[in-house]
Amino acid sequence: xxxxxxxxxxxxxxxxxxxxxxxxxxxxxxxxVGNVTKPTVIISQExxxxxxxxxxxxxxxxxxxxxxxxxxxxxxxxRNCKSTVTMxxxxxxxxxxxxxxETKFVREIKDGKMVMNLTFEDIHAVRTYEKA
Numbered sequence: 001x002x003x004x005x006x007x008x009x010x011x012x013x014x015x016x017x018x019x020x021x022x023x024x025x026x027x028x029x030x031x032x033v034g035n036v037t038k039p040t041v042i043i044s045q046e047x048x049x050x051x052x053x054x055x056x057x058x059x060x061x062x063x064x065x066x067x068x069x070x071x072x073x074x075x076x077x078x079r080n081c082k083s084t085v086t087m088x089x090x091x092x093x094x095x096x097x098x099x100x101x102e103t104k105f106v107r108e109i110k111d112g113k114m115v116m117n118l119t120f121e122d123i124h125a126v127r128t129y130e131k132a
Contacts, residue, residue: 002043002050002067005092005107009041009114009129020118020125024103026077033058034077040132041114050085 014035021031039056046064053062054076065071065085073083073096081096092107103120114129 002045002087002092004090004109005043005114006045007043007114008132009043010132011038011040011127012113012130013128014125015127016123016125017118017127020120020123021077023120023123024077024079030077041129 018031018035021034026034037056037058039054039058042051042053042055044051044053049064049066051062051064054060059076061074061076063071063073063083065083068084068086070082070084073081075081075096079096079098081098083094083096085092085094087093088106090108094105094107096103096105101120103118106117106119108115108117112131116127116129118125118127
């Protein structure tokens with residue numbers, strides 16, 4: 001259930017995120033900011049929609065969606081994507097598609113932390129969040 005993810009989360013660890021952003025085509029300056037920014041992610045459920053708010057000193061983003069339904073998403077690095085978020089067991093799976101490309105984020109709760117695995121082609125990054 002999405003309920004397990006509904007909380008305010010603060011980034012505490014990030015592995016290989018620069019390589020991931022580079023593979024996506026994110027420019028040098030944006031990557032530098034992305035590497036030092038420690039965003040807060042607020043996940044909530046509002047009626048039949050899930051809302052994910054990401055707040056940082058760099059940029060604030062918000063997406064609202066129904067599980068399993070495609071929606072338009074503009075990412076923090078300004079990619080216009082067709083995105084779908086689903087539950088796969090106890091994992092929240094977010095797929096973004098743009099320009100014939102696809103990236104996937106898999107969020108899961110491990111030991112009270114939210115662990116987000118990001119995959120694009122053969123590049124893998126891990127971002128770990130703790131409840132704020």
